[in-house]
Amino acid sequence: MSKDDFRPSTVRSRSGWDVLGYLFLAVLAVLCVLPFYMMFVNATHENAVINSSFQVLPGKYLARNYRNMASMISVGRGLMNSALISVTATLGAVYISGITAYGFAMYKFRLNGLLFWVLLATMMLPAQLGIVGVFQLMNSLKLLDSYLSLILPAMVNASAVFFIRQYIEAYFPESLMESGRIDGCGDFMIYHRIALPIISPALATQAIFLFVGTWNNFINPLVLMFSQSKFPMPLLVQQMSGTFNRDMGVIYLGISISVLPILVAFAFLSRWILGGLTVGAVKG
Amino acid sequence: MHKRRISPANKGYFFIAPYFVLFLVFCLYPILYTLRMSFMSWDGLSDPVFVGLRNYQRLLGDHVFRIAIFNTVKISLVAIVFQMACGIGLAFLLNQPHIRLRGQLKAIYYFPNLVTAVSLGILFSLLFDWQGGSVNRLLMALKLIGAPVNWKLNAGFMQNVISFILWLQYFGYYVIIFTAGIKGIENDVLEAAQIDGANRFQQLVRVVLPLLKPIVIYASIVAIIGGMQIFDLNYAIGTAMGDPNYGTMSMVLYMYTTSFVNYNYGYGAAISYGLFLLIVLFSVIYLRMTVKKEAR
Numbered sequence: 001m002s003k004d005d006f007r008p009s010t011v012r013s014r015s016g017w018d019v020l021g022y023l024f025l026a027v028l029a030v031l032c033v034l035p036f037y038m039m040f041v042n043a044t045h046e047n048a049v050i051n052s053s054f055q056v057l058p059g060k061y062l063a064r065n066y067r068n069m070a071s072m073i074s075v076g077r078g079l080m081n082s083a084l085i086s087v088t089a090t091l092g093a094v095y096i097s098g099i100t101a102y103g104f105a106m107y108k109f110r111l112n113g114l115l116f117w118v119l120l121a122t123m124m125l126p127a128q129l130g131i132v133g134v135f136q137l138m139n140s141l142k143l144l145d146s147y148l149s150l151i152l153p154a155m156v157n158a159s160a161v162f163f164i165r166q167y168i169e170a171y172f173p174e175s176l177m178e179s180g181r182i183d184g185c186g187d188f189m190i191y192h193r194i195a196l197p198i199i200s201p202a203l204a205t206q207a208i209f210l211f212v213g214t215w216n217n218f219i220n221p222l223v224l225m226f227s228q229s230k231f232p233m234p235l236l237v238q239q240m241s242g243t244f245n246r247d248m249g250v251i252y253l254g255i256s257i258s259v260l261p262i263l264v265a266f267a268f269l270s271r272w273i274l275g276g277l278t279v280g281a282v283k284g
Numbered sequence: 285m286h287k288r289r290i291s292p293a294n295k296g297y298f299f300i301a302p303y304f305v306l307f308l309v310f311c312l313y314p315i316l317y318t319l320r321m322s323f324m325s326w327d328g329l330s331d332p333v334f335v336g337l338r339n340y341q342r343l344l345g346d347h348v349f350r351i352a353i354f355n356t357v358k359i360s361l362v363a364i365v366f367q368m369a370c371g372i373g374l375a376f377l378l379n380q381p382h383i384r385l386r387g388q389l390k391a392i393y394y395f396p397n398l399v400t401a402v403s404l405g406i407l408f409s410l411l412f413d414w415q416g417g418s419v420n421r422l423l424m425a426l427k428l429i430g431a432p433v434n435w436k437l438n439a440g441f442m443q444n445v446i447s448f449i450l451w452l453q454y455f456g457y458y459v460i461i462f463t464a465g466i467k468g469i470e471n472d473v474l475e476a477a478q479i480d481g482a483n484r485f486q487q488l489v490r491v492v493l494p495l496l497k498p499i500v501i502y503a504s505i506v507a508i509i510g511g512m513q514i515f516d517l518n519y520a521i522g523t524a525m526g527d528p529n530y531g532t533m534s535m536v537l538y539m540y541t542t543s544f545v546n547y548n549y550g551y552g553a554a555i556s557y558g559l560f561l562l563i564v565l566f567s568v569i570y571l572r573m574t575v576k577k578e579a580r
Binding site for chain 2: 237255
């Protein structure tokens, strides 16, 4: 151990610890990037080339891979389906989580404590526990193979309610509700006109995670959807790997197209997303 | 009709009603329906037959379910241990003010968390393909192996691949959570340790770890509950049958295959509840272990 270790870390030092630390950070960063890099590179190569050599740089086969894929599967349709399902489910879930959280935070009705405890307890239930029942329910509601079968259950999200309630209790003073009442606003109008703008940062944060959760959900569409024209992306990508059995270039391209929108969105929203992750952690 | 005024507090019920209606219909009802179904035998076509506890008796003697429990626990535990270790280590490293590119590194580490699990599963399935997989092609180009290795026949190896993907998906998330936790530790405490001559390793083990412990315990209980439910990656890599030879079969995958591939809804429902009981059991055991240590 060198003397450097005893210097306060505010003094910039190039000790062995730092070199090791940077090496560790770099290796992990490479591990995170490499699989996706290989994915994009292989999406631009022909199957025969992928099968016989390791490719470091992109090739020229991208357009032809795309044409092969488009002849069998409409990725655009898959992206549209995913967007439609996720946007609708997210809007619904955010609205319902918002009013529920507001109801729990601002009104001291008799069953408040009990019902909130029930809501928290459901967070511990495994998501797949009732899937056999969900299938039968959608069957009797004639909702199998419909977007609604994926949208409706996604609107119930206990953790979103929990985080928004915390936010309301910290940032929405009861006096604002009182002054709204004095001005003659009804309770719902107070929520929509006064509370909603104030709690919108919390709603936006939760919206991201609700959106990502719905977009990436796999088991529900796998169980509930049957027509390929209605498949969201995860299911379509899964099916692609069966359809294009040995044409790896095409499958790599399909996966790339499923990852690309997430990458682009993250490039623009990363600060917001990373900030949103710790909102609950710091307070909790 | 005489209209009664609703007391102000009770207006709260109107706000929470939509949530609970949806919850009753789309969560609670299916869960109870599944419980009822677990005492029945049903193929989805003929009428369900009540069979009492026979599904649960079968579950206790089912060797595939036992394999699925073992695989699930092994795959998730390996992933969780490395996730937590990396999460804590990196959070400590990235908290050193002189390390550069901290924000960018955190973003890179977190990115895989947002990527669809199925896409990651299929991607790695291709990378580890026997003939055309990039891993084999790279190892051959480097002359490390003479002929392609058929990784997918090796159950233990494919389990580790799934553990690796799980680790890749989640370690960045824990870096972010634990960084926030370390920021919550007063700077004075760390400075005092430095003045007392603690090097960075001692600071990490003696100061940061104990103060981070509640967050780590909470994070790992959530990770254990999630880890018991792995499905997407197993399905993408080993298909519905958990290839090779049940090597990638997980508990949820077994429930899915039983219910929706073999149309044995009653037994599938019993597997769901077996899984639920195991999750409760593991959570209780884990909390017992950690809380006892805390009391010492």
